Amino acid sequence: MKTLRAIIILVAVAAAIILAVRPFQDSDWANVVRKESKEHKASPGSTKKSDEATESSDTGGPKRRKIPNGLRYVLPFVKEAVMMGVPALITFGFLALLRRRNRNPTQSAIE
Amino acid sequence: MTRKTPRSKVKLYLDCLLLASFLLVSAPQATGIPIHEWISFAFIPIFMVHLLINWGWIVRVTLGLFRKLGGETRFNYFWNLLLYVVMTISVYSGVVVSEAALPGMGFKIEIDPFWSTLHNASSNLLFPLIGIHLALHWQWIVGAARKHLFKSAATEADAA
Numbered sequence A: 001m002k003t004l005r006a007i008i009i010l011v012a013v014a015a016a017i018i019l020a021v022r023p024f025q026d027s028d029w030a031n032v033v034r035k036e037s038k039e040h041k042a043s044p045g046s047t048k049k050s051d052e053a054t055e056s057s058d059t060g061g062p063k064r065r066k067i068p069n070g071l072r073y074v075l076p077f078v079k080e081a082v083m084m085g086v087p088a089l090i091t092f093g094f095l096a097l098l099r100r101r102n103r104n105p106t107q108s109a110i111e
Numbered sequence B: 001m002t003r004k005t006p007r008s009k010v011k012l013y014l015d016c017l018l019l020a021s022f023l024l025v026s027a028p029q030a031t032g033i034p035i036h037e038w039i040s041f042a043f044i045p046i047f048m049v050h051l052l053i054n055w056g057w058i059v060r061v062t063l064g065l066f067r068k069l070g071g072e073t074r075f076n077y078f079w080n081l082l083l084y085v086v087m088t089i090s091v092y093s094g095v096v097v098s099e100a101a102l103p104g105m106g107f108k109i110e111i112d113p114f115w116s117t118l119h120n121a122s123s124n125l126l127f128p129l130i131g132i133h134l135a136l137h138w139q140w141i142v143g144a145a146r147k148h149l150f151k152s153a154a155t156e157a158d159a160a
Helices: A002-026 A028-042 A069-103 A105-110 B007-025 B033-053 B055-063 B071-096 B113-136 B138-159
Strands: A052-056 A062-066
Touching: A002 A028, A002 B033, A002 B055, A002 B071, A002 B113, A028 B113, A069 B113, B007 B033, B007 B113, B007 B138, B033 B055, B033 B071, B055 B071, B071 B113, B113 B138
Parallel strands: none
Antiparallel strands: A052 A062
16 A cells, blocks of 8 residues: 555656646747757758768768777767766765765864 | 565665666667667666665655755755656656657657657766766665675675
8 A cells, every 4th residue: 555655656746747847848949959950950961870970081072980880889888887977976075075074073173 | 484585685686677777778879779668668667666665765854854854865865856857857758759669569659859859868967867876875885785795695605
């Protein structure tokens, strides 16, 4: 019974969040995003694949360079490690400073 | 006589599964969109179980919000709430722009660039939010891992 009540509360909160966000799809901001997306798709050179990079060649036209397959499977996880790890390390440092300060209140007062 | 599995051990294994599934879900460039969407459907119940296992803490802190609470606990609470909001937006926007799973089940989905952009943005925001969430609970994670993972491995090695 407690678990069911918890599930109902969690779903209700999620529904409230969704109902709060949904009206934004009709906003001017949403129209700007759609317009920019349309322009980006329509512009030349925007149809390049995500695993290819374009660089200019000596003959004048763009030459496509393939990213190695192995990197394609590794780079997303590197991105995750960096985007999670850096804030986590900053938080560790901040908490360590906070705990040291709380442990030595007289010293920090003198400083 | 059966020995009951400690609650902290269940929590640890569940949290490891949650983190692993999140890391996999967040790499659609590596897994491809269809696997990304199907793993997301599996991720949602794991996330809900994580919240249910910690429901006691959520209720205690919510009820004690306007009484005397430690600064770290209060920060933790609001950070977790922010994480829940962003996760909900990420999941909902992902469902609305489904390219493989829902169309495969017969639902006709029109991809709206607004929801696609919101999905990318909320998903990217989840990384630092979860990184900080892990850092805030690091002591518990290390303690539980030492007790249930490394200690049990050492015990098995001694028995062998």
